Amino acid sequence: MRKRVLCGISGMLAIAGLLAAWTMSGRAQEPAGKAAAQSAPAQPKTAEQQFKNIEVLKGIPAEQLIPSMQFITTSLGVDCEFCHVAHEMDKDDKKEKQAARKMITMMMAINKNHFDGEREVTCYTCHRGAAHPVATPIISSETGGGNHGAAPHVHEEEAEAHSDLPSADKVLENYLAAVGGVEALKKIKTRVQTGMIESPEGQFPVQVYSEAPEKRVSITHPPSGPSVTGFNGEAGWMTLPGRVHQMTAAERETARIDAELQFAARVRHEYAEFHVLPGEEIGGKKTLLVTAKAAENKPALRLYFDQETGLLVRLVRYAETPLGRNPTQIDYADYKVTDGVKIPYQWTLARPGVAFTIRIERVQQNVPVDEKLFVAPAEEAPK
């Protein structure tokens, strides 16, 4: 029963766009206060300072522990209880947890000794979504030994080999033009979207309030009570009835991407090291892939543009963890011109284990938005 409830909760948070650590373990892990939410503390806590029983992940930032656990969980295709006693994560009762410790040590040693310390080999390299890696080649008529749906691994340097492709500048310019151009974008100060969210938990109403340059609050209404995800340019939060989670630094950077009303205009300035590659077909459309690395600690991006319309049809972003990168994929569809700008009326967010689709029915722009919506909630929600 408890399990089901937790699944529901994590689903709802995913709906909000971000999967919070505390839903997975069933309790708040991160006591980041308001001050911490506004500017990263100079000396962030390490995992062993915050958690009880850390041996091999000593030294990693405490807020990276749960994202690392999520990476492990996805890589092995298991749930937390595969290694952990439910709600007592510090216990070492399960042999799988002890095996995992050895594996983490092994993985780090392989990378250190054989890959100049670069994180080339991860849990996923061997496990590929299974608890038991396969050592013998599988004969499969279907895939001919294919890659099990894994994202094709393309090295950015390969871009150089595709000299017939347009430059990243050109692709991003086309994108900006396709959505209406910078002047039209600048005229949009606020946006209020209402529609429905479709998730494994069911269909619920959703409202999204945005304000330029980068404030955004989305509210979904499942029967269990409203679930809110907010970002105001500095602080980010996720709330469920009776619970508040302040976003970690990494979560805030992904929330910022979603919140940017003028993303099409700003992406060129906020990211660096663009590369263009042929993209895979998405929804029957040929695409161009632009990879972008960020200055600072923003997540790396892969942007897929429809070759015909120039519009962004897929955004994949990666959140770094000490063990590997956690992917999130957002597919945009049903672009319509609204007040001179083209915006998607549908998007599907997917990450390992969760997916939901939002369909917008109504868009109002440049209407007043209640500023109270963008005020970060206090640490504890009233009971």
Ligand code: HEC
């Ligand atoms: C494949 C095994 C495995 C899976 C699956 C796994 N963990 Fe862990 N977890 C570990 C290991 C190993 C450690 C201890 C790391 C160390 O010693 O440095 C750990 C430590 C933790 C801790 C710190 C506990 C403490 O107080 O010392 C938490 C919290 C945690 N895991 C949460 C999770 C959550 C939440 C999930 C599911 C998303 C999860 N883990 C999935 C292996 C696993």
Ligand code: HEC
């Ligand atoms: C170099 C390849 C490789 C890497 C990298 C790797 N593993 Fe493994 N892992 C294996 C093999 C092989 C086994 C043994 C499979 C078996 O028992 O069938 C195994 C077994 C395990 C088991 C025991 C499963 C069970 O049911 O007893 C756990 C847990 C595990 N790995 C976790 C991890 C984690 C977590 C990582 C990343 C930190 C990782 N592994 C990285 C190859 C690897």
